Amino acid sequence: MNNRIVGIDKNLCDRFTPLKDIPNSMREELLIHAKVTGFDVYSNIISHLENPHMVHFLIEGCADIRHSFDRRKNLSSNDPKCTFPLEELITIGGNIRAITPCKVLIVNRNYLKEIQIKSRATINHKNRNRDNTSLFLSDFIEKDSNSHWKTLFYQSQLALSLTPKQIHKVFRGLRDIFVHEGEYVIKHQTKGEFFYILKDGHAVILPDEKGEYYGDKYNVSLGGYFGEEALISGLPRNADIIMKSDGIVGRLDKKDFDEYVKKSLVRTPSLALLHNLANPIFCDVRTPTEYKRDHMPHSINVPVGKIRKYISSFDRKLSYVVTPEGGSKSELATYLMRQAGIDVYYMDSLLRKQFIQETEGLRA
16 A cells, blocks of 8 residues: 555545535645545455544545455446445445555545534525634644644644544643754653654654664654654653754643554454454564464564564555554554554454454364
8 A cells, every 4th residue: 555645636525425515615624634545456445444533435446345255346436336435335344455556535534524514504604704614624723823733743644543633632732842953852761751743843863872773863844743652662762852953842741642642543453343354464573582482373473673674564455463462562563553554453462362262162
């Protein structure tokens, strides 16, 4: 799958229901919370109940609706059914996979609902000033002179994984910290206590000299975020974050981060959804020594320390399930993979127990 974000022509909405009912004046606001994604042949576009926060519309290509191995139906972007969200074609289960290269418009479902409410309000109050009725973005973006960072943040993979209320709470929970050029926002080997979004200025990430990325530099621009790995793993910070100019960082404490961010990306499926995944790959993210000592049957070993380095080698056509033996490291691995656009889930200890019991019962 290719997650490259491209510009979206707001006239594209005319092809799809209910997007075509959105007034032209509000479409640009809606599409800030959308993206066009390319899917390679045989890659999974959407599965039943996979991501309740998004709706998918097939723009180009042909896909395969699969309810089971024997129940399949081809679908073309020209098919009248494709004027509706793909989710409506698999309401009772199954998944949709690309059989030719496909382009898909992905829209945040909750923002769509919000803009529909605003649209109806406009119709019902025609005499109201248009600037006051089109409040879709102003519910979440203050009309200040420095909101560009928010627009950029909305385009990130992280923002697309959150609901409007969660993003609103993240923004409200941020505490502005004014920082100077050369100042450390984060120091390596310190305890992780906050999540950060860069509101103004520029910063650079310098990995710890004890890590394999030592010597590399990673720039952080407006809307960029950092600090989440230590919050999830519980391990000390593994890099320095230094300001390259005077600026402002928004700081979110760990409690709010866990509630509004972590829960959305580190998701545990139900047992039914786990069984609905097409041949998932189970990953144990501990060290090879720990893995050899004890591991879940049929799982593979993918040490968490190697995930970022080899993230491009994961097959986007497949689904992955991270087993719980690694504890917080398993949660971190799930977060990193989800951030990279991989279809991945976290198996907690209870789900692992249920899955093994059911599997052993079938064998018996």
